[in-house]
Every structure is written in structure tokens, then in C-alpha cells.
Amino acid sequence: MAEQVKKWYPGEGKITPARVVLYLLVMLGAVSALIRLFFGLGATTNLSDAYPWGLWISFDVLAGVALAGGGFTMAATIYIFNLKKFEPLLRPAKISAFLGYLLFIIGLTLDLGQPWRIWHPMIMWNPQSVLFEVAWCVMLYTAVLAIDVLILALERFRKEKLVQFFRQIYLVLVVAGIILSTLHQSSLGALYLLLPEKMSDLWASQAIGPLFFVSAIIGGMSMIILESLLSARAYGRQPEMNILPDFARGLSIVLIAYFAMKVTDIYARGVNVLVWDRPHFFFLVELVGTVGLPALLLSLPAVRHSEKGLLTGAGIAAFGVVLNRFNVSLTSYGGYREFSYFPSFFEIIITLSLVAGGILLFDFLTRNLPVYHELTRESG
Amino acid sequence: MASLGPTFGRGAMTNHWNDLANSDCLIICGCNPAENHPISFKWITRAQEKGAKLIVIDPRFTRSAAKADLFVRLRPGTDIALFGGLIHHVLQHDLYFQDYVVAYTNASFIVKPEFSFEKGLFSGYQKDKRAYDASSWDYETGPDGKPLTDPTLQHPRCVFQLLKRHFARYTPEMVAAATGVPQETFFRLAEMYCATGRPDKAGTILYAMGGTQHSTGVQIIRSYSILQTLLGNMGIAGGGINALRGENNVQGATDMAMLFHVLPGYLGAPSEAAHPTLKDYLDKETPTSGFWSNKPKFFVSLLKAWWGEAARPENEFAYHYLPKLGKGPQNAGYSWIPLFEHMAAGGIKGLMCWGMNPAVGSTNLNHTYSALEKLEWLAAFDLWETETAIFWKRPGVNPQNIRTEVFLFPAADSLEKEGSASNSGRWIQWRYQAVPPGGDIKSDLWYVHRLGLELKKLYGADAAAPGREAILHLTWDYGADPDPHLVAKEINGYAVADRKQLPNFLALKDDGSTACGCWIYSGFYPGPDKKDNKAAARDKKDPSGLGLYPGWAYSWPVNRRIIYNRCSADPQGRPWDPRRALVRWDEAAHKWVRLDVPDFKWLDPATKTEVPPAESAQAPYIMLPEGKCRLFVPKGACRDGPFPEHYEALECPFVNPLSPVQSNPAVRLWTSELSRLAEVCDPRFPYIATTFRLTEHWQAGPMTRNLAWQSEMMPEMFVEISPTLAQAKGIKSGDWVKVTSVRGEVLARAHVTRRVAAFTCGAPGLTNTVEMVALPWHYGFAGLVTGGPDRRRNYAANQLSPMVGDANTMIPEFKVFLVNLEKA
Amino acid sequence: MSKAMLIDTTKCIGCRACQVACKSWNDLPGEPAAYSETWSSPRYLSSHQYTRIIFREAAAPDGSLRWHFIKRQCMHCLDPACESVCPVGALKRLPEGPVVYDDGRCIGCRYCMMACPFQIPKFEWGKAVPLIRKCTFCAERQAEGLAPACASTCPTGALLFGEREELLREARHRLGTAPERYYPQVYGDRIVGGTSKLYLTAASFEELGLNHRGFRTDLGEVPYGIYGRAWMSKVPLVALTVGGLAVGLHYLNRRLAAVQARQGDKEG
Numbered sequence A: 001m002a003e004q005v006k007k008w009y010p011g012e013g014k015i016t017p018a019r020v021v022l023y024l025l026v027m028l029g030a031v032s033a034l035i036r037l038f039f040g041l042g043a044t045t046n047l048s049d050a051y052p053w054g055l056w057i058s059f060d061v062l063a064g065v066a067l068a069g070g071g072f073t074m075a076a077t078i079y080i081f082n083l084k085k086f087e088p089l090l091r092p093a094k095i096s097a098f099l100g101y102l103l104f105i106i107g108l109t110l111d112l113g114q115p116w117r118i119w120h121p122m123i124m125w126n127p128q129s130v131l132f133e134v135a136w137c138v139m140l141y142t143a144v145l146a147i148d149v150l151i152l153a154l155e156r157f158r159k160e161k162l163v164q165f166f167r168q169i170y171l172v173l174v175v176a177g178i179i180l181s182t183l184h185q186s187s188l189g190a191l192y193l194l195l196p197e198k199m200s201d202l203w204a205s206q207a208i209g210p211l212f213f214v215s216a217i218i219g220g221m222s223m224i225i226l227e228s229l230l231s232a233r234a235y236g237r238q239p240e241m242n243i244l245p246d247f248a249r250g251l252s253i254v255l256i257a258y259f260a261m262k263v264t265d266i267y268a269r270g271v272n273v274l275v276w277d278r279p280h281f282f283f284l285v286e287l288v289g290t291v292g293l294p295a296l297l298l299s300l301p302a303v304r305h306s307e308k309g310l311l312t313g314a315g316i317a318a319f320g321v322v323l324n325r326f327n328v329s330l331t332s333y334g335g336y337r338e339f340s341y342f343p344s345f346f347e348i349i350i351t352l353s354l355v356a357g358g359i360l361l362f363d364f365l366t367r368n369l370p371v372y373h374e375l376t377r378e379s380g
Numbered sequence B: 001m002a003s004l005g006p007t008f009g010r011g012a013m014t015n016h017w018n019d020l021a022n023s024d025c026l027i028i029c030g031c032n033p034a035e036n037h038p039i040s041f042k043w044i045t046r047a048q049e050k051g052a053k054l055i056v057i058d059p060r061f062t063r064s065a066a067k068a069d070l071f072v073r074l075r076p077g078t079d080i081a082l083f084g085g086l087i088h089h090v091l092q093h094d095l096y097f098q099d100y101v102v103a104y105t106n107a108s109f110i111v112k113p114e115f116s117f118e119k120g121l122f123s124g125y126q127k128d129k130r131a132y133d134a135s136s137w138d139y140e141t142g143p144d145g146k147p148l149t150d151p152t153l154q155h156p157r158c159v160f161q162l163l164k165r166h167f168a169r170y171t172p173e174m175v176a177a178a179t180g181v182p183q184e185t186f187f188r189l190a191e192m193y194c195a196t197g198r199p200d201k202a203g204t205i206l207y208a209m210g211g212t213q214h215s216t217g218v219q220i221i222r223s224y225s226i227l228q229t230l231l232g233n234m235g236i237a238g239g240g241i242n243a244l245r246g247e248n249n250v251q252g253a254t255d256m257a258m259l260f261h262v263l264p265g266y267l268g269a270p271s272e273a274a275h276p277t278l279k280d281y282l283d284k285e286t287p288t289s290g291f292w293s294n295k296p297k298f299f300v301s302l303l304k305a306w307w308g309e310a311a312r313p314e315n316e317f318a319y320h321y322l323p324k325l326g327k328g329p330q331n332a333g334y335s336w337i338p339l340f341e342h343m344a345a346g347g348i349k350g351l352m353c354w355g356m357n358p359a360v361g362s363t364n365l366n367h368t369y370s371a372l373e374k375l376e377w378l379a380a381f382d383l384w385e386t387e388t389a390i391f392w393k394r395p396g397v398n399p400q401n402i403r404t405e406v407f408l409f410p411a412a413d414s415l416e417k418e419g420s421a422s423n424s425g426r427w428i429q430w431r432y433q434a435v436p437p438g439g440d441i442k443s444d445l446w447y448v449h450r451l452g453l454e455l456k457k458l459y460g461a462d463a464a465a466p467g468r469e470a471i472l473h474l475t476w477d478y479g480a481d482p483d484p485h486l487v488a489k490e491i492n493g494y495a496v497a498d499r500k501q502l503p504n505f506l507a508l509k510d511d512g513s514t515a516c517g518c519w520i521y522s523g524f525y526p527g528p529d530k531k532d533n534k535a536a537a538r539d540k541k542d543p544s545g546l547g548l549y550p551g552w553a554y555s556w557p558v559n560r561r562i563i564y565n566r567c568s569a570d571p572q573g574r575p576w577d578p579r580r581a582l583v584r585w586d587e588a589a590h591k592w593v594r595l596d597v598p599d600f601k602w603l604d605p606a607t608k609t610e611v612p613p614a615e616s617a618q619a620p621y622i623m624l625p626e627g628k629c630r631l632f633v634p635k636g637a638c639r640d641g642p643f644p645e646h647y648e649a650l651e652c653p654f655v656n657p658l659s660p661v662q663s664n665p666a667v668r669l670w671t672s673e674l675s676r677l678a679e680v681c682d683p684r685f686p687y688i689a690t691t692f693r694l695t696e697h698w699q700a701g702p703m704t705r706n707l708a709w710q711s712e713m714m715p716e717m718f719v720e721i722s723p724t725l726a727q728a729k730g731i732k733s734g735d736w737v738k739v740t741s742v743r744g745e746v747l748a749r750a751h752v753t754r755r756v757a758a759f760t761c762g763a764p765g766l767t768n769t770v771e772m773v774a775l776p777w778h779y780g781f782a783g784l785v786t787g788g789p790d791r792r793r794n795y796a797a798n799q800l801s802p803m804v805g806d807a808n809t810m811i812p813e814f815k816v817f818l819v820n821l822e823k824a
Numbered sequence C: 001m002s003k004a005m006l007i008d009t010t011k012c013i014g015c016r017a018c019q020v021a022c023k024s025w026n027d028l029p030g031e032p033a034a035y036s037e038t039w040s041s042p043r044y045l046s047s048h049q050y051t052r053i054i055f056r057e058a059a060a061p062d063g064s065l066r067w068h069f070i071k072r073q074c075m076h077c078l079d080p081a082c083e084s085v086c087p088v089g090a091l092k093r094l095p096e097g098p099v100v101y102d103d104g105r106c107i108g109c110r111y112c113m114m115a116c117p118f119q120i121p122k123f124e125w126g127k128a129v130p131l132i133r134k135c136t137f138c139a140e141r142q143a144e145g146l147a148p149a150c151a152s153t154c155p156t157g158a159l160l161f162g163e164r165e166e167l168l169r170e171a172r173h174r175l176g177t178a179p180e181r182y183y184p185q186v187y188g189d190r191i192v193g194g195t196s197k198l199y200l201t202a203a204s205f206e207e208l209g210l211n212h213r214g215f216r217t218d219l220g221e222v223p224y225g226i227y228g229r230a231w232m233s234k235v236p237l238v239a240l241t242v243g244g245l246a247v248g249l250h251y252l253n254r255r256l257a258a259v260q261a262r263q264g265d266k267e268g
């Protein structure tokens, strides 16, 4: 009996201008990636001995991982804190987390001098290396996320037995995911703990691990809100306005906590923030504009209950996380004084294409896997 | 070298590299060993570690100056004024080493009453010839023909008093006016260095091109020498006057007579006019006293080595085969400048350019190029395609207009061939072939050898060729593939009868029974086998503890490490300073204790008994007829005066504060259009320029500008300018500027640095402040790196430099000339 | 005992023989360059330049001119940051002193470059299969009983190679016997926990303007490797705590929910 497939939303499968742009970007990115592989980093990026890490580390790795923090945040919300009402947000969070990590790995691979050796940390160990830990955690956590997606696929294809099996061990996966995320989200910050002398005082804090961890929660939560709102628009769904305001309240609490942490940190270390230069400007924008402001906005019920308000609040918060990662990795970093860095065309294209690819994959998976309840294709 | 010879007897570094470590105070003056002789700093650093003081006297703050305890910035070309001031200071304050001066110098000799010095000129000046008649520059002799002396040094015409009078004008005020050295700096310098005028202190002076490349170059070195002698610093460990030779084997090259006016072993080249016969030569050129009285033995042995069987007593040992001096433009002989003058005038057909690159290194390059263009052919033997080899396609010319046929022969480099090289310290050191040369590359010896064979063949075929016998009879048997050991053995000398190698030059005879290619080297290869080659000796024992290493290589003469070493001990043979003993008379044993090979008659060859010290105390400078060091150089041995006198460079922005004679009156001036000079204080060229070397580059450049490792360190031509000049001209470091002289121009990057500065000098009332700029001269237009981004340009500094040379050596005045500088 | 090098910059004449010797021994290419205002050239260390001499003109306290020559290369830290951060253990300090690099392991993440407090490791940007490059302390020469190429070339003895303890003693001896010559400090004896390159200078690195060009003076004495290890030592604890909390909270919250549900039932 042939399964009947319904059309779920207007325009599905149509070649919209947005799609064309996204596909073009992905293709351009793929070509760029090939060029990068054949000609090397020097030829294709603006990286140098003065700036060994650039856009790809700042955005694809640091920001990407933080924004993909929704996976473990939702898992904890649902399974650990048992806030079942937020369940509708769980699946998209899983998908976006998985895609986030997937793209991050692609980005990282391109960033490595020797991409084909990406597996080396598996057998060549240096247990005192933070990056070694990050590598393992990311690897394992991506595996966890992959299993998550696999379960969705199994559901989709009705492999009940296997689904059942995974349900039974699911708590293990959740706990493993949370442990791994806690570790690597904070360790990504700790990467910079190890170069205190090159970091601006504004960001060089012993507390960078916890700060990264908490901001990854912000990144994850704000992305969940954004995804919900944006996918609703894209697919003509109803956003989960029943739960989003509450979720946003949670976000505002985390933002306030984060704000307090940052302020305490700066204060405790006695750093003077009132200096007029570029790093200080960026720091203040980050702290006041992208932490304080959304915290305030989202603490207002009126804002929380409006789609626009949510979009703005969560948008700023997500942007704040990205800004923070750029600040830590680029604004703060002072290697050679006389050099500056701005990403090359290839770097930008590849980053954009990763984002584009992410959107397309998200689109593909949400349409083909049971992610959004109302989008889920169920036969007959 | 032309000043050390007349002063001490030999034209060579008196001590040697390792010996620098024994010094208490070193003056680096007119050289820059940190950059140009880096390895010397091993020993200088050791001396410093032991507490020695280091003084650097230079117009520029160099890498040597960076290591100095005292840096004295003097205006280039004014060393005589500064050292004259020091000599005056020493004499005025009785800081000289009295016993030494009385015993070992000609201070007590009485000079002819006709000798005088007035208004900047010595007696006997002939204005029309720009030369001196030096007959009045001589000692007053007694009835026995020997010079009269006054050991009390009181006689008004004794050398000492003349010296005192001559330099009395060199007061600290005058020194400041001439050199730009502030008086307080001068006094610090005087205090520091004159402290070595004690028996237990040794001071040394190191010099090179900063001292010699002047129209007064010889007299500059004379002024160093006089100071050293007054302070008793000659002939002792840690003392001496040390000429830092340039190219790795330039010492060997001059020893072997790669100079126009001497034959191997510094035998003066005979001249057509004065020495038509061997007898004339030997009679006129052999002094009656001193070691040079053996000259006939050396000379005849040389002729025997060259013409073998054909050199017989009845034909004056083939003396008539020998080419003689007397040619060349204005009868100046073929030193560098006259050679190129003559070439430019079309007088020379062909040039073999052997391991040199005059298209960069010669002075007044535009003149050089015009001279090269006059050649019918030019053969360059080199490792690289040098600027000289491509002078016909240099920037700015059309190759079609140049008819010179150019050949480039690939030469093996020092690692690709076996042979010896002699360093500044006179050490003949054997080197081995590390790798065979590739391709068609041949050693220089091979080329010369083949050339000789070919010439013999051609002359053999042409019965009418002039000078045919001289070629046909030339000894030329060095094997098919020439063997450097055969050459070395001939240089050492052998007995003609049995072909046995000679032990040393004491065995040479003037009767044709011995042959010797270079008498001073005799003794370095005293046996037939390779194991007898003392140049290859590598014994690291140092019995004296003074770094003499007698078993390492062979030091000419007769393996003597410190020459004039009789002076290290007092007339009784007791070392002035026991810690620096080189020789000591052991009264009890009636023997000399010899830590170095004695440079005096210590053994009577006839009786084989040792000669007590009194005799050698009479003639510690054995190469000079009077046996004493010459504070006063008699008989025109230095053409421009028996004493040094300060004159300004030919191109100079100051009026001579010391006398009305502006520049050296005895230098030859060239008249060709391209050899023009700027006026004195020429307003068109308001800055002093000097040229210098960089550690990173070698000479005319082919050896380093073709190597990426060297080139990347000093990639581009620059000119050092002071911050004040930079400000006045609105120039920043790195800007391209154009430097022009009356002869040419060159582009360079401005290198703004406090290491150069303006000089304020001039006679009272005429003081002026003049900026100095300094240019490295290594860049050109061929090779991997030329000196700038534009390969159609010539970045050679010598496009600016003048065609004037020292009165004696003709060495060009590379160190002072006038330029203008503008932003390019 | 481990080997070290005492770099007495007061004895350096800036001849750069070491720079060339290093290139020669390591077979590194020379590169096209342009005029440099300070004469230091090439201007930076790179994968082709393991060492360079920095030229610095500076005024002495009395205003007179001084010219300093300072050699720079990997410091061969006793507890190197680069070793501690490398995820695959490509950089390792040998017990004999050199911090060496294993071409076969490196993945090219460039974290060593970020982490080195002296900004030493350099990347082969020009290659499609790039590696990290830096001074090796001539470990291969040392293994054969030879001094590093630079040290054995140095004409003045400015580069003294030997046992670290002995060199430290020598350095202190020099400071004691010629205090007027030196800035009173052995750079490298304790900074970042100690390095195998020990410096004596005539002026402080601040005065020389080099504290932000590879010779930072504010790095402290904590061995740099500790930073990473301190973090990593917390990992098991954090993992257990987070895991324990997660499991605990999960059951707690489930129970609370169940209780609430039951209460709700009762009340309802």
C-alpha cells in the first residue's frame, strides 16, 4: 500500500529565490573548500603567524558550538529538570544541535592544516591538553547527537524495536551528553585560559570556563526561540507561543545570572572597563548591549509575549554569544601589535556556505523526520 | 702596508689574530672588525673578558662601536690630526716609554740641517711635479758613514725633538677643530690609551680600509705606528699594529706580488730607467746593513726558480727576461687608477679579470665602464656572471655600441680545489679540496697553467715573436693536471743541483745554486713529501700560553708569530713584562729562551753559539738598514713626508685648519674629464660621503648577492643619514633618495639613524657643521639581488667615488668625497 | 641535567652568522626581502626562519647611543606551553632539553602557536600539506654530541651551550663580576617556569622595547604547562559531579512530579 504524502505547507519543494541563494552558497562553498584543500591555508585565508586562528575558529567553532548548545540545554530541561511542557522544543533543538556540530566539524576540518589527520587525537593522546579533551568530548557528543537523530529516523521508518531499545538507554545518552557538553563548552573557553599573556584583561579571566558554559546555555536557548519563530514563519506553522514566553523567562534568568557573573568577574579582577579604545568598546557593547539589554527585554512580560519581542530579545542574546566568541578569540587576542586580521573571501564564503548548508539540512530533516509535530509526515 | 714597511721593515700585520686576546687596550680605528672580520672578535671578546678596554674610532657608530668602552666619532680623513694630537699628548706629558724609544727607535738619530717643515710642506717640494725631492730627509752621518745619534734625545735636530716640534701644533683645540672630536672625548681617549705606555701594559691598534683608503692613507697608518712605537707597544704580545687584511688570501696575494711594484717576497720591481742590468738593480737596491742586505740571494734564487737552466751567471740569471717598471701613463706604473686611466685612453687591448669585479668595486665606475669599453677583449674568470662580465649590457647602455668581446670562464671556488691561503697574521694554511668542481669548471691554477702551455706553444711556433725566450724558457712543469704541491715546493725553494728542498731562506745563495719562488715563504715546505708541508700542520699545543700555536700552520718568516719580538725584552734581554715573554736571555745558561722564533740574530751561523742580547739590541728591526724603528722615515721611502701631516681629503667641505696646504701635495691628479673632482667646499655637494662594508655582503657582491641567505639579510642599497639631515630634508627611513657626486649618481633607501651624525669642525672662525652620509658599496646590477627592485638600475655606490689615490699606494680615496642628496 | 644555551647579548656583535648557520643546518630557504629600518631581516620568525637577530638602537642612561643585538628563537621551556596544549602530543620536551616536534603527528590545529608565550611555533602557510616549524635546539646534533649549529658558529662565544645548571652559575657569575655591563637578571632562569635559553642583556627587555616582541617580562614564574594540566585535572571531578547531579536531579524531579501528580489527583 503506497504511503500517501501530504503537502504540509505552502510552497514545499518549490524553487524559491531563498533556496537558490542557499544552494548557490553551498556550491560556492564546496568549490572554495576544494581550492582551500589543494592550495593550502596560506593561499586561501588571511591567517598568518600573527593570527593563526581566524573567522573559522571564532565563528564555525566557538560561536557554532555555543549556538548549538540548545541540544544539551533542552535535554537537561526535559529530562533532568523534568519540565515536560517544553517538550515541543526538544526535537528541533536536537536537530539543530546535531547540524551545528556537523558543520562545526566540517569547518574545523577545513581549518586544520592536515584535515585528513583529524582522527589523530583518537589514538595519539595528550591527556594534559585541553584541546585534546575538547576533541574527545566533541567527538563523543556528536555521536550522541547522531544517535538522537538516528532515533528520529528510526521513528520515521518505524523501527519500533530499535526505538524501544534507545528509549531504554536514553537517560545514559542524556547524561553523557550533558557531561560532555559541560566539559567542552567550558573547555573551549579554557583554551584561552592558557594564553593569558596574549588576552586582553577584559576577557582573560580564570572564570572563562564557567562563563563559556553559561553563555553556551544562552546561545542554545536563544537559538531554540529563534528557530521556533523562524521555522514557524518559514513553514507557515504556529509558533509555540504557549510555551515560548516561559522559556524566554528562563532565558532572561540565565542572562541575568550571566550578567552578574561577568560583572562580578570584572569587578573581582579589578579591571577598569571605562577606557576608550576598541576592545573596551566591544566589551561594553557585549556586556550591556547583548547581555544586559536582552535580559531586561525578556524580563518584561509584554516583550516575552510578543513574537517580535521574543525575536528581538533572543536575537540580541544569540548575537551576544557570537560577539563574545569573536571578542575572546579576536578582539582580545594581541599577538603581534602591528598586524590586523580580516577574513578573506574564501573564509567568508565557506562560513556562509556552512550556514546555508545548515539551513538547507535543517529544512530537509524537519521535513523528513518527525521534528515538528505538525510537520511530521505520517502515512495515511 | 706601504707605511709599515718603511716604518718597521715589513708590510704585514705585526702580531696575529689570536694575539688580540693578550691586549690590555685595543684601538679599532679605520676598520670595523665586528662586521668585516667577525672572527677577530673572538679574541677581542676574550681580551675584554680579561678586563681589556676597547676603543673604537670611526665616523660611524658601527657594530664594533656597539661593543666599545669608548667610541670616538671623528670626521673621516682626519686620523692624522687625531693621532697627531695623541702623539703630542704623549710627548708633552712624558707618557712615552723612554727606554724603549731610546733603545729601539731612531729617536736619537740626528737629521740633516737642510731638512725642514714649514707651512704644511716638507723641504724639497717641487710644485710642478707635485712631488718631493727627498734628499734632505736623511740622517746626518759621521765620518764612518753611520748616522749621528744623541741618546739623550736633546739635540735640536734629533728625530725626537723634530717629532716633538712637528706635532706641537696638534693641540687638543686643533684636534677638535680638525676632527670634530670634543676635547673631553679626546682626553678620555688619551688617558685610556696612553696608559699602555708602561712596560707591563700592551695596547694594540687594528686598522684596515678606514685608515688606508685616503689620499693620506699611508701617513695615517704612519701616525698610528708612531704612537705605538712611542708607547713601546711594538714587538710585544698583545701589542703591535695590526692590519686586518681583506680578502681571505690577500696577504698571500701580496706576498706573491699581486701588486704592480713588487716581485714575490716584496722584492722591489726593477725599473727600466734605474735598473737596466742586474748589477744596477742589486747595487742600488741592496742596503749595506739589515736583513735586506741578503737581497741578492733572494733575487737570484727567484730568477733561478723562474727560468731554471736558462738563468745562468753569464746572462745575469736571465734578468733581461724580466719585465720592468717604467710604462704606464705618466710613468706611474700600473696601479689601479693609472691602469684604468690608460685603458680609458685606449692604451690597453685586453684584460684578464681574475676573481675580481671592477664593474662594482673600482672607483669612479662611469670612468671604469668607459675604460672597459675600450678593450678589444675581456676575459673574466669567476664563479658567477659578474657585473664585469656583463658590463656591456649594464643599465642605460646599448650593447650594440660596445665592441668588446667578453669571455666568461667558470672558476672553481676555494672548496673545490687544493692549495694554500695566507691570513692577515701571515699564517700560510693549507686547504683541501672538499668537493670536485662540476661541469667544465676549472681551478685558477689549471687555467694559468694551460695558458702558460698554450703561450709556449704559440711562441714556439713564431720565431719572430718579441720576448720569445722569456716565455719559452720559463719553468713550467707542474704536471698535466697542475699539482699545487709542485707549485708550493717551488715557492719554498730547492737546491738546483740535487733538487732537494731548502730548510729556509737562510740557505739561499746568490750564485745560482738555489731556486726559490718567494723567499719569505721559504721553510714552509722543507721536504719532498706531503707530510713535510708545514702549512698543513695542525698541532694545537700552545707552550707559551700566549696563543702562539707554533705547530699550527706556518707563519712567515720562518714561523715567527710576532715579528720584531726582540723588542719584547729590554736591551739586556729581560722581558719588559714577564707575563708576555716571547724571548728571554738566560744569562746563566748564556742562552736565549725562545717562546717564539726570534726575530733577530740570536745564533751565529758560523760558530753555532748564541749571540748575547747586546748585539741584537742594536738592531731589533732587522729589516731596516738602521736596525731601528723609524719615527722619522728617511729618503722618501714615504713619498709624502718623513712625518705624517694632516691634509684634507681632495674633496672636502672644510678648509685645512692646520696649514695653508689644503690637500696632500704629493698625490697625483688625473686630468681626464671623467676623473673630475668637486671643488673644496663645493656648494653643489654639501655633504661628506664615505663608503663601508656590511657583514652580510662580500665586496663587489657576486659572492653574496647570489646567495639568498645573505641577500635576505641586507636586500637593498641604502644610505645612512643622520636624523638631523633627515629632518632637514623631510626624509623618512625607507624613502628612496638620490645621491649625486660630481661623477655620478646612485639611488638608495634612506636609512635614518643616530649612528651617523654631522660634524662640527673647522679652524676658529671658520667652524661649520656638515652632515655625513655613508653608503655600503656592495650593490650592483647583476646577480640574484642587485640592491633595489628595478633591475634596470645600477645600485653601485662607486658611481660616486673619486679617482684620487694615496701618494704612495694609489689606493683610491673611497672613504671621503662630496655628494648631494635629494629625495628621489 | 639538561642542556641549555646562555645567550650573552653583550657579547653579540650582530654578525648574524648564527642566522645563516641555522638556515644552512636546517636547509631553510632564503627569501626575497626589502630594506628593513632596523636592519633586522627577515622581519619575523617564520617557518623558514627559526632564529633571527634583532637590532635595537637605544639611548643609554647618559644619553649616549647603544646598539643591541638580540638573538631570538624558541626558548625551549622547561614546562612548555606548546607541549601542554598540543592535542596529539606532536610537541614534546626531551629530558635532554630540546622541545621537539613530530611531523607525523601534527594535525595543524595551530594551538601551539596560540599558546606559546614567546610566539615561536610557525606554520607553513605556503604549503598544502603544512607543518609547524620552529627552532629544534638542533636536537639531532645534540644527539651526536655536537653543539647547536648557531652556537658552534658564533664567533664571539655569545652563544654558550652547556648544562643548564652550569650556565646559570656562569650567568650569575657574570652578573656578579661585571655588574656595570648587565641588567641584573637572567631572563629564562625562572620565567614561565624556566627555559633552556638563558639571556643576559645590557638593558631590560622593556627598555629595549622587546617585551612585546617575544621577550615578555610579565609572564610570571608559573610553569606554563600547569595551566592546561590544572584545568584537565578538574575534568574527572566535573564530569562526575555533573553526571551525578544530572542523574540525581532527574530522579528527584521525576519523583517530585510524580508526588505532585498524586497530590493533584488527591486534591482534584
Ligand SMILES: Nc1nc2c(c(=O)[nH]1)N[C@H]1C(S)=C(S)[C@@H](COP(=O)(O)OP(=O)(O)OC[C@H]3O[C@@H](n4cnc5c(=O)[nH]c(N)nc54)[C@H](O)[C@@H]3O)O[C@H]1N2
Binding pocket: B029, B030, B031, B032, B033, B035, B036, B037, B057, B058, B059, B060, B062, B075, B076, B077, B078, B079, B207, B208, B209, B210, B211, B244, B245, B246, B247, B690, B691, B692, B693, B694, B695, B696, B697, B698, B699, B700, B815, B816
Ligand atoms: N663581511 C665582509 N667582510 C669583509 C669584506 C666584505 O666585503 N664584507 N671585505 C674584506 C676586505 S677586501 C677588506 S679590505 C676589509 C676592509 O675592512 P674595513 O676596513 O673594516 O672595512 P670598511 O667597512 O670599508 O671600513 C671600515 C670603517 O672605516 C670607517 N672609516 C671611514 N673613514 C674613516 C676615517 O677617515 N678614519 C677612520 N678611523 N675610520 C674611517 C668606516 O666608517 C668603516 O666603519 O674587510 C674584509 N672583510
Ligand SMILES: Nc1nc2c(c(=O)[nH]1)N[C@H]1C(S)=C(S)[C@@H](COP(=O)(O)OP(=O)(O)OC[C@H]3O[C@@H](n4cnc5c(=O)[nH]c(N)nc54)[C@H](O)[C@@H]3O)O[C@H]1N2
Binding pocket: B209, B213, B246, B247, B354, B355, B356, B357, B358, B360, B361, B362, B363, B381, B382, B383, B384, B386, B411, B412, B413, B414, B444, B691, B692, B693, B698, B699, B700, B701, B702, B703, B777, B797, B798, B801, B814
Ligand atoms: N667604495 C668602495 N669601493 C671599494 C672599497 C671600499 O671600501 N669602498 N674597497 C676596495 C677593496 S679593499 C677591495 S679588496 C676591492 C675588492 O673588489 P673586487 O676584488 O673586485 O671584489 P670581490 O667581490 O672580492 O671580487 C672577487 C671575485 O672573485 C670571485 N671568486 C671567488 N673565489 C674565486 C676563485 O677561487 N677563483 C676565481 N677565479 N674567482 C673567484 C668572486 O665571485 C668575485 O666575483 O674593492 C675596492 N672597492
Ligand code: SF4
Binding pocket: B036, B037, B038, B039, B040, B248
Ligand atoms: S674569513 Fe671567514 S671565518 Fe674568518 S671572519 Fe671572514 S668570513 Fe668569518
Ligand code: SF4
Binding pocket: C074, C075, C076, C077, C080, C081, C082, C083, C099, C115, C116, C117, C118, C119, C120, C121, C134
Ligand atoms: S618557547 Fe614556545 S615553542 Fe618554544 S618550548 Fe616554549 S612554549 Fe614551546
Ligand code: SF4
Binding pocket: C085, C086, C087, C088, C089, C090, C091, C105, C106, C107, C108, C109, C110, C111, C112, C113, C132
Ligand atoms: S599545530 Fe600541530 S603541533 Fe601545534 S598544537 Fe596543533 S597538532 Fe600540536
Ligand code: SF4
Binding pocket: C021, C022, C023, C025, C026, C050, C051, C073, C134, C135, C136, C137, C138, C148, C149, C150, C151
Ligand atoms: S639551536 Fe639549531 S635550530 Fe635552533 S636556532 Fe640554533 S641552529 Fe637554529
Ligand code: SF4
Binding pocket: C011, C012, C013, C014, C015, C016, C017, C018, C019, C053, C069, C071, C153, C154, C155, C156, C157, C158, C159
Ligand atoms: S653568531 Fe653570535 S655574535 Fe654573531 S649574531 Fe649570532 S649570536 Fe651574535
Ligand SMILES: [Mo]
Binding pocket: B245, B246, B247
Ligand atoms: Mo680589500
